[in-house]
Every structure is written in C-alpha cells, then in structure tokens.
Amino acid sequence: MGHHHEKDFRLHGEEFDPLNNKMDRRDFFIKTSMGIGALALGSLFGNKFFAKNRPAVSAATSDLENEILRALPHIAPKAKRVVYLFMSGGPSQLETFDYKPKLVNLLGQDLPDSVRQGQRLTGMSANQSTLPMVPSFCKFHQHGKSQTWVSDLLPFTSKIVDDICLVKSVHSEAINHDPAITFFQTGNQLPGRPSIGSWLSYGLGSDNENLPTFIVLVSKNAPKDQPLYARLWGNGFLPSKHQGVQFGSGKDPVLFLNNPEGYDGEDRQEMLDYLSKLNEMQESAYGDPEIDTRISQYEMAYRMQTSVPEVMDVSDEPEEVFELYGPDSKDPGTYAANCLLARKLLEKDVKFVQLYHQGWDQHNSLPSGIAQQCKATDQPTAALIMDLKRRGLLEDTLVIWGGEFGRTVYSQGKLTANDYGRDHHPRCFTMWLAGAGVKPGISFGETDDFSYNIVKDPVHVHDFQATLLHLTGIDHERLTYKFQGRRFRLTDVEGKVVKEILT
Amino acid sequence: MLLDIFTFSGRLHPLIVHLPIGFLIIAIVFDILSYIPKYQNLKPAVSITLFLSFIAAILASVFGYLLSLTGEYDLNILESHKFSGILFALLTGIYWLVSIDTFNLRSKMGNRLNSVLLIGLGVLLAFTGHQGASLTHGQEYLSFKVLTYKSRNKPKTINEVLIYEDLVGPILKSKCVQCHRADKMKGDLNLESFSEVGKGGKSGHAVVAGNLEKSELFRRVTLDSDHKEFMPSDGKPALTKDEVEIVKFWINAGASGDNVQFISMKDHQRIRPVIESYVGLSSSSNKLEAIPSDSSLLNPDIPTDINMADINALREKGLKVRIMLNKPLMLDVTLRSNSGIKLPEISPVLLKVSKNIIWLNLSENEIADTDLNILKEFHNLEKIRLDKNPITDQASEFLVGLKKLNAVNLNETNITEKSLNILAKNPNIKTVYSWNSKHK
Known part of the structure; x- marks a missing residue:
C-alpha cells in the first residue's frame, strides 16, 4: 500500500522544488530572527554547565544538556512513583484512626460552644436543635511496635501500622465534596487547574513510554452517592497529554484502543507515520501545542495496544497474591482488583496511579455504612503495602491514603442506641502516607478530645501537596506554569513541606 | 527656561556628532574609489558629501558647545576636544571650497595631494572623536588596561564572598562610578576603589564606619527620590532595596575592605539570604522553610561533571x-x-x-x-x-x-x-x- 507515498508527500516532489526553495519575506524574517534568538540563547547558556569534557556537539548531546539544565528534580528525589488511594466522600476519622475514648462519657451531650467556636456548619446540620456528641461505635486497639490505636474496623491496616505514617491533623478549607476533592487534587476549589498527577507528569516526565504517566482507576464496588468528575484528573491548562487516563474494568480497559472490526492493523505503524507527518505540518503552520499532544497520543495508543493487555493480564499471578488482596481481587474493577493492578502498574514504573473509592459519605446510618466501606478497602489497602514492601518497591514508591475531609463529632440526624450519622468536617481529619522518604510507624499531629479542632502540628491541604512534591524531588514553589499572564503552582501561594514526617 | 532648551539641545550632541563622521568617511571612500576607472563617476560626489560633513560639523560644534556649558566634564580633555572639533569643522569647510569646480584649485594641487589631505582630515576626526569618547565614558574606557583587565571570578560558595570586592564594590561601580571617578569627580568624590571611598568628597565623609547617620553616601541614596540631594542624580537608576541593605550592613559592620570575607563579619547570618540571592548563590527561593539545604545531605563524592x-x-x-x-x-x-x-x-x-x-x-x-x-x-x-x-x-x-x-x-x-x-x-x-x- 505504501508505494504510493514512497517520497513522502507529493508536494515535495521534484516539480515543486523551485516553489519549495523560495523563501518569502515572512519566512526570511522568521528564520533570521530565530537564528539571532538562538545565537543569543546559546551565548546565555553556553559553557556555563559543562565547560570541561565537552565532546563534539551533536544534536543529541545538546538536547541532553538542555534536559539536564531543565532537569526538574530540585531536590534529590526519594519517590520514583506515587499511588494515591483516594477515599472519596470523607471517611470518618472517629471510626478509623483518631481514637477519642473520652467521648464515651459525653454520649448525647450537646457539642460545647467553646469547641465549636462559632464555626459555620453545613446546611445539612445547621438547623438541628441539638448537636449531640457520639463516640465511635467500634472499639480501638493498639497495634504494632508503635502501639498505634486503630479501629477494629480495620483489622488488616492494623497489621501494617509500623509501615505507615498517620497524619491526624490534616485540615481543608472546603466543606462540600466537589470543591473539597477539587481542592485536594488541584490545589484550588474551583475547577480548571491541573491535577497532582498532571503536574507530576508535566514536571518529571515518563519512566515508561509504553504506558501513560498518570493512570486513574475507579472502584466499581462502591456506592456512587457522590459523583466523581473526570476533570479531577484533568490537565487544566497544562498540555493535554498530561491528563490522567482512566482504565475501565470491562472488556476494553482503555476505550477505542483496539483495532476496528475488519482491520488487521498490519500497516498501522505506516499509517501513523504519515499521520504524524501531516500533523507536524499542521503544527509548524499553527504552532498549537494540542497538535503535539495529538501526535504523541496516537503513538502512545499504538504502543498501548500491546502494553495494556499485558499489564491488565493477571493470569500469571499466583493464587497467594489473590489471597493477599482478598476475594474481590479476582473481579476486575473492584477496589481489590484495582490495588493489585496498581501494583502491576507501579512495577512498570508508571509515575502516578490514582485510585478512587467512593461511598464514605455517612450522613446517616454511619455504623453499617462505614463497616461496609472498611470491609471493601481494608484488606486490599494493607495488601498493597505488604506486596510493595516485600517486592522492594516501597523503597521508592509513595503511598497515600485519605479523603477530602473528615466528619463531625456530633450526630447528624437522630442519635439512637445503635445508629447515628456524621456531617462533613474539614477542620481536622486523618490521612496516612507510606513508603519512600516517609518516616514509618509514627503519628503526626494531634486533635482535641472531640476530634473537632487541631491542637498540634496542623497540616493544610497545600502542606500535604508541598510534601508530596518534595518527596518526588520538586520544590513546590518552583514548579510553575504560565497561563493567561500568571504563573500557577499546585500549592498556589501557600504550602509548607511537613519536614517532620520525612526520613 | 532658555537654559533648559540649551541643556536639552546640548544632549543631542552625541547624536549629531556622528553625522560629520559618516559623511567624511563616505567622502574618503568615494575619493579613493574614484581612482578605479569603473568608479570614476563617484568623483563629483566627493564634493557634495564634504559639504554635508561641513554643515553637520558646524551643527555638532554648536551643540557640543551647549553641552560643555553644563560643566560636567574634565576641563583639559574638554578644551582639546573643543579645539579639535572646531578645527575639524573649519578644515572641512576649506577643503570643500578646494574641491568644488568653481575655483578649480584641486587640479592645481594634484589629485594625490588632495587625497592625502582628505585622509589627514580623517585622522583629525578620529582624534576628536576619541577625545569626546573619553569625556563621556572615561579615559580608561578603551585602553589596553581594559583589554588586559581580569575581572574577579564570581564566588562559588558563600565562604568565598568578599564584602567589598564582591558586594559593595560592584554596587558602587554600577550605580555611582559613572560620575564619581577620577576624571569626572563630581562633588570631588571618587568611588572607584576602596581607598578612594575613604577620602570622601566636597560634602564630607562618604562613609563613616559604624555610623549610618554620618555616612553621607548612605544618607544620599536613602533620601526620597524627589529630593534635590538624592543620589544617583538626574534620574539614573537608583540602588535597589537589596543593594541598600548590603551597603547598610557594610557600613554598620565597619565599612571594611580589601579581602574581608562576608562570613567573617558579625551579624552576617541575618542578611545572608539577601547576599546569596544577590550574588546568585541561592539554591532555593524558599528561604522561610528551614529545610536543611540539600547539598549538606548529599554525598560530596558524586561528580558534578559528566561527559x-x-x-x-x-x-x-x-x-x-x-x-x-x-x-x-x-x-x-x-x-x-x-x-x-x-x-x-x-x-x-x-x-x-x-x-x-x-x-x-x-x-x-x-x-x-x-x-x-x-x-x-x-x-x-x-x-x-x-x-x-x-x-x-x-x-x-x-x-x-x-x-x-x-x-x-x-x-x-x-x-x-x-x-x-x-x-x-x-x-x-x-x-x-x-x-x-x-x-x-
């Protein structure tokens, strides 16, 4: 088929040579001015970096020099990859990690004003005549060498407490789901900024050109009470090749990746070569970065035709692995299966894997709701840590677990002998981090006896983001992208690295 | 008001002064080229370009005189520049008269002598121009000393930073020395070197160690910028906030010079971030967070260089x-x-x-x-x-x-x-x- 196009495109045939060799006034100015610009640039950068040992300059080495000059790690990185287990809906800290035994004696009492300090409540509980406090329905026990208190709802996580770093003093500014998740993922409550994974992809690039740098997995076995919008893993104003790619659980994990029916795909590479030439012509004519994205995504999709089925295939995994991750792990799309898949992606050096598990929004019937959530996630989460650890991957992988906010100490709705609910609470909640560069087996930050206010070492969402970037080698103040006349950062104008939890 | 127009016109001198130069060069080039038969037709153009050069030289002289009235220049050089400039204008005029056909003097003198005189005019012009340049840029501007001058290498670590050589000196050089130097000496003050700074000027001591109030230099640079005595004067770029901080620190710490290390001075920690960013040593924009500087944690044996x-x-x-x-x-x-x-x-x-x-x-x-x-x-x-x-x-x-x-x-x-x-x-x-x- 290809013989029609032996010499690239017809327009470049001999008969067009005179035309192609003509340089019009505009071309002349563009080319000469670029030449002068390049000269100026060259003298700016020249010799500064590698004055000695300069080999004969080839295109490749000067590219490399640029790469090194631009090389983003501002700080020697500890984490090569990140997996973020996002517990969407706002898991209650009171039933998981923030043990408040004194609440047992306060059952049913009204939340003291001295604790609430006039804080505005959500519309869902602001009209309640009383705010009766309620302790955790489940018991807590101490685990591991660190003697960390963990709820009985998390028997598997209890086994890995010595590998994780609990941060009990995270606080956010947003009080409702979408702004709060958007704030966590993009550093701003309003939609439109790039997600953390997009920033990392933009800043650090890819370690595996056969798979996307930023992959998103959403659990299918979770209540979909609050929506998750794809913009949460969007690239915002960054070039769109940095957006998260969601892998589905069905027959086609990545949609539209397979060849269409009736097409054997044999000349796919050839077709793509011509297509990228056409696109390059467009690119040089219009200079639209989205065309670059298109070129690279076509090529990525082609490579993914083999790499994705390979990484999704779990038939090689021994039975012992499925036992580790729990019974759900054989059912693709469940949280357990996604945890296993996350491990496989991390093994392939995918930079950022983001899991979402919805359904933590227990405004009512919290005891039964949270028990169900924990059952679905506890074992696979712990299994992921154990699996990464024994394989030596926890050495340079950062694992993050957490939601967008916590829940109130008082019951939302009617408090009965064995049922209650909890409203949104952004003033304090618990997250944990594990792996590369994070101190294992510690708890950081403290809340008051009501788990309502932070009394020690508050960690703002921007501080968490700054710390995450720091572990991957990025100074959060220096990773910026200029858009509409302003330089944007993930942490906006705030954020402070929580150095106390770093090794 | 009238004086203002004169001053303004005077400042046009450096612009106009290039016109007679250009015209004369064209005249010389045309004159020499006209010996080649192919370019013989250029000969008549010599006369007209010379005329233009003459007119431009008169204008330049007038504007130059106006500029000299501002009295900001070294008198000796000024005198010889003025003399050679006017002489040049006169000679160009005479030579133009020689070259026009009306008097037919040129053929009497012979072509070659004519050309030699024309080149001689060029030499006079070069001398005049050099004098003028010395007035504006200083005599050292284009001397062999400049050619062989070795600038101090940029310090690589904070330990290498010298307070005068790397910090105060360069600030004075960039912001003050244009007027306060040996051959300009405005206010009888020379700030070219550490020893000269100590001598002070017309208004007294420029710098008094440990005493900001008595240090005239510091007072002048920190005045309100509308103030008559504010320095640098005439709307030249003022010292930046960091530069003022550095000068202030230097005077407070004893205004020392000649190989005094910055880190050996008292209270240097307080101003260290400013210094680091001023000499381009700061590794991070993040100065508020006390994250241990990464380099201290890194293995020093890792080569910084690679092929x-x-x-x-x-x-x-x-x-x-x-x-x-x-x-x-x-x-x-x-x-x-x-x-x-x-x-x-x-x-x-x-x-x-x-x-x-x-x-x-x-x-x-x-x-x-x-x-x-x-x-x-x-x-x-x-x-x-x-x-x-x-x-x-x-x-x-x-x-x-x-x-x-x-x-x-x-x-x-x-x-x-x-x-x-x-x-x-x-x-x-x-x-x-x-x-x-x-x-x-």
Whole structure:
C-alpha cells in the first residue's frame, strides 16, 4: 500500500522544488530572527554547565544538556512513583484512626460552644436543635511496635501500622465534596487547574513510554452517592497529554484502543507515520501545542495496544497474591482488583496511579455504612503495602491514603442506641502516607478530645501537596506554569513541606 | 527656561556628532574609489558629501558647545576636544571650497595631494572623536588596561564572598562610578576603589564606619527620590532595596575592605539570604522553610561533571537513564526487564558513569554473579535491584564494600542465608530484600 507515498508527500516532489526553495519575506524574517534568538540563547547558556569534557556537539548531546539544565528534580528525589488511594466522600476519622475514648462519657451531650467556636456548619446540620456528641461505635486497639490505636474496623491496616505514617491533623478549607476533592487534587476549589498527577507528569516526565504517566482507576464496588468528575484528573491548562487516563474494568480497559472490526492493523505503524507527518505540518503552520499532544497520543495508543493487555493480564499471578488482596481481587474493577493492578502498574514504573473509592459519605446510618466501606478497602489497602514492601518497591514508591475531609463529632440526624450519622468536617481529619522518604510507624499531629479542632502540628491541604512534591524531588514553589499572564503552582501561594514526617 | 532648551539641545550632541563622521568617511571612500576607472563617476560626489560633513560639523560644534556649558566634564580633555572639533569643522569647510569646480584649485594641487589631505582630515576626526569618547565614558574606557583587565571570578560558595570586592564594590561601580571617578569627580568624590571611598568628597565623609547617620553616601541614596540631594542624580537608576541593605550592613559592620570575607563579619547570618540571592548563590527561593539545604545531605563524592556522550551511549544501548538531580549529577539507571541485553555488553558504558549512578535497576535480566564484579566501582550507589536474576551468594561479595549502599533487592534469586550475613557486615545497608529466594 505504501508505494504510493514512497517520497513522502507529493508536494515535495521534484516539480515543486523551485516553489519549495523560495523563501518569502515572512519566512526570511522568521528564520533570521530565530537564528539571532538562538545565537543569543546559546551565548546565555553556553559553557556555563559543562565547560570541561565537552565532546563534539551533536544534536543529541545538546538536547541532553538542555534536559539536564531543565532537569526538574530540585531536590534529590526519594519517590520514583506515587499511588494515591483516594477515599472519596470523607471517611470518618472517629471510626478509623483518631481514637477519642473520652467521648464515651459525653454520649448525647450537646457539642460545647467553646469547641465549636462559632464555626459555620453545613446546611445539612445547621438547623438541628441539638448537636449531640457520639463516640465511635467500634472499639480501638493498639497495634504494632508503635502501639498505634486503630479501629477494629480495620483489622488488616492494623497489621501494617509500623509501615505507615498517620497524619491526624490534616485540615481543608472546603466543606462540600466537589470543591473539597477539587481542592485536594488541584490545589484550588474551583475547577480548571491541573491535577497532582498532571503536574507530576508535566514536571518529571515518563519512566515508561509504553504506558501513560498518570493512570486513574475507579472502584466499581462502591456506592456512587457522590459523583466523581473526570476533570479531577484533568490537565487544566497544562498540555493535554498530561491528563490522567482512566482504565475501565470491562472488556476494553482503555476505550477505542483496539483495532476496528475488519482491520488487521498490519500497516498501522505506516499509517501513523504519515499521520504524524501531516500533523507536524499542521503544527509548524499553527504552532498549537494540542497538535503535539495529538501526535504523541496516537503513538502512545499504538504502543498501548500491546502494553495494556499485558499489564491488565493477571493470569500469571499466583493464587497467594489473590489471597493477599482478598476475594474481590479476582473481579476486575473492584477496589481489590484495582490495588493489585496498581501494583502491576507501579512495577512498570508508571509515575502516578490514582485510585478512587467512593461511598464514605455517612450522613446517616454511619455504623453499617462505614463497616461496609472498611470491609471493601481494608484488606486490599494493607495488601498493597505488604506486596510493595516485600517486592522492594516501597523503597521508592509513595503511598497515600485519605479523603477530602473528615466528619463531625456530633450526630447528624437522630442519635439512637445503635445508629447515628456524621456531617462533613474539614477542620481536622486523618490521612496516612507510606513508603519512600516517609518516616514509618509514627503519628503526626494531634486533635482535641472531640476530634473537632487541631491542637498540634496542623497540616493544610497545600502542606500535604508541598510534601508530596518534595518527596518526588520538586520544590513546590518552583514548579510553575504560565497561563493567561500568571504563573500557577499546585500549592498556589501557600504550602509548607511537613519536614517532620520525612526520613 | 532658555537654559533648559540649551541643556536639552546640548544632549543631542552625541547624536549629531556622528553625522560629520559618516559623511567624511563616505567622502574618503568615494575619493579613493574614484581612482578605479569603473568608479570614476563617484568623483563629483566627493564634493557634495564634504559639504554635508561641513554643515553637520558646524551643527555638532554648536551643540557640543551647549553641552560643555553644563560643566560636567574634565576641563583639559574638554578644551582639546573643543579645539579639535572646531578645527575639524573649519578644515572641512576649506577643503570643500578646494574641491568644488568653481575655483578649480584641486587640479592645481594634484589629485594625490588632495587625497592625502582628505585622509589627514580623517585622522583629525578620529582624534576628536576619541577625545569626546573619553569625556563621556572615561579615559580608561578603551585602553589596553581594559583589554588586559581580569575581572574577579564570581564566588562559588558563600565562604568565598568578599564584602567589598564582591558586594559593595560592584554596587558602587554600577550605580555611582559613572560620575564619581577620577576624571569626572563630581562633588570631588571618587568611588572607584576602596581607598578612594575613604577620602570622601566636597560634602564630607562618604562613609563613616559604624555610623549610618554620618555616612553621607548612605544618607544620599536613602533620601526620597524627589529630593534635590538624592543620589544617583538626574534620574539614573537608583540602588535597589537589596543593594541598600548590603551597603547598610557594610557600613554598620565597619565599612571594611580589601579581602574581608562576608562570613567573617558579625551579624552576617541575618542578611545572608539577601547576599546569596544577590550574588546568585541561592539554591532555593524558599528561604522561610528551614529545610536543611540539600547539598549538606548529599554525598560530596558524586561528580558534578559528566561527559554528555556517556549518557547518550547508555541510552543508545537501550538503558533508561533518569536524571535525579543536576547538581551534583545523580542518575537512576534502569535496564528494562527481559531486555535481552547482556550485562558485559553494557559494562564499559556503565563504568564510565559509575560514580554518578545512585540508583541501579538490573532486575530480570539473566545476570550472572561474575557479571557483577563491575559493581565494585559504583562507589556512590545507594539502591540496587538485582531481583529475578540467577545470582548466588557470590554476588554479595561485590556489594558489601559499597559504602553508600542502603537497599539491596535480591528477591527471587538463588541467594541463601549466607548473603544476608555477608551484607550485614556493611552497617549502611538498611534493607536487604530476599523474598522468594532460597534462603527460607
């Protein structure tokens, strides 16, 4: 088929040579001015970096020099990859990690004003005549060498407490789901900024050109009470090749990746070569970065035709692995299966894997709701840590677990002998981090006896983001992208690295 | 008002002064070219260009005189510039009269003599121009001293920074010396060198050690910028906030000079971030967070220098090279699993950058024990992955001597308990992964 196009495109045939060799006034100015610009640039950068040992300059080495000059790690990185287990809906800290035994004696009492300090409540509980406090329905026990208190709802996580770093003093500014998740993922409550994974992809690039740098997995076995919008893993104003790619659980994990029916795909590479030439012509004519994205995504999709089925295939995994991750792990799309898949992606050096598990929004019937959530996630989460650890991957992988906010100490709705609910609470909640560069087996930050206010070492969402970037080698103040006349950062104008939890 | 127009016109002198120069050069070029038969037709143009040069020279002289009235210049040079300038204008006028056909003087004098005189006019012009340049830029501007002058190298660490040579001196040089120098001496003040600064000027001591109030220089640069006595005057760029801070620190700390290290001065810690950013040493924009500066945590043995071609050679061999940090140059090198590449094939290229490799991943590549003897050269290696290779306890012998190593992955290999015992001899090795190996 290809013989029609032996010499690239017809327009470049001999008969067009005179035309192609003509340089019009505009071309002349563009080319000469670029030449002068390049000269100026060259003298700016020249010799500064590698004055000695300069080999004969080839295109490749000067590219490399640029790469090194631009090389983003501002700080020697500890984490090569990140997996973020996002517990969407706002898991209650009171039933998981923030043990408040004194609440047992306060059952049913009204939340003291001295604790609430006039804080505005959500519309869902602001009209309640009383705010009766309620302790955790489940018991807590101490685990591991660190003697960390963990709820009985998390028997598997209890086994890995010595590998994780609990941060009990995270606080956010947003009080409702979408702004709060958007704030966590993009550093701003309003939609439109790039997600953390997009920033990392933009800043650090890819370690595996056969798979996307930023992959998103959403659990299918979770209540979909609050929506998750794809913009949460969007690239915002960054070039769109940095957006998260969601892998589905069905027959086609990545949609539209397979060849269409009736097409054997044999000349796919050839077709793509011509297509990228056409696109390059467009690119040089219009200079639209989205065309670059298109070129690279076509090529990525082609490579993914083999790499994705390979990484999704779990038939090689021994039975012992499925036992580790729990019974759900054989059912693709469940949280357990996604945890296993996350491990496989991390093994392939995918930079950022983001899991979402919805359904933590227990405004009512919290005891039964949270028990169900924990059952679905506890074992696979712990299994992921154990699996990464024994394989030596926890050495340079950062694992993050957490939601967008916590829940109130008082019951939302009617408090009965064995049922209650909890409203949104952004003033304090618990997250944990594990792996590369994070101190294992510690708890950081403290809340008051009501788990309502932070009394020690508050960690703002921007501080968490700054710390995450720091572990991957990025100074959060220096990773910026200029858009509409302003330089944007993930942490906006705030954020402070929580150095106390770093090794 | 009238004076203002004069001053303004005077400032046009440096612009107009280039017109007679250009016209004369054209006249000379045309005159010489006209000896070639092909360009004979240029001859008549010499006269008219000379006329233009004459008119422009008169204008330049008038404007130059107006400029000289501002009295900002060295008198000796000014006198000779004025004299040679007016002389040039006169001679050009005379020469023009000679060249026009009306008087037919040129043919009487002979063509060659004419041309020689014309070139002589050019020499006079060059002299005049040089005098003028000396007035504006100073006599040192285009001297051999400048050609051989060796500027002080930029300090590489804060320890090398000298208070006068690297900080105060350059500030004075960029903001003050244009007027306060030996051949201009405005206000009888010279700020060109440390010893001269001490002498002060018309208004008294420029700098009094430890006393900001008595230091005239500091008072002047910190006045309101509308103030009559504010320096630099005439709307020239003022000192920046950082520069004022530096001068203030210097005067307070004793206004010392000549090889005084910044870090040896009292209270230097307070101003250190300003200094670091001023001389371009600051590694991070983040000064409020007391994160230990990374360089102190890094291994000083890692070379900062690397041959570009060596990294490319690694990539051409199919290795994934990730740059972990650029100063020093730390590399994370991965041989993708089941690459089909034998380690001995890539050993030479790996060895070339062995000291820069901090993380190395060779998992699942059919590596044998003997292949690993090269690892002894990887002195700065911190993490190594050798999992899923048919290696045995012998491999550990090559690893135990690596001082910086802290994590070794020997999962799914043929190692036994013995390897763990060998590696235990190195106290830096914190973790040895041996899952699914033969040791259990």
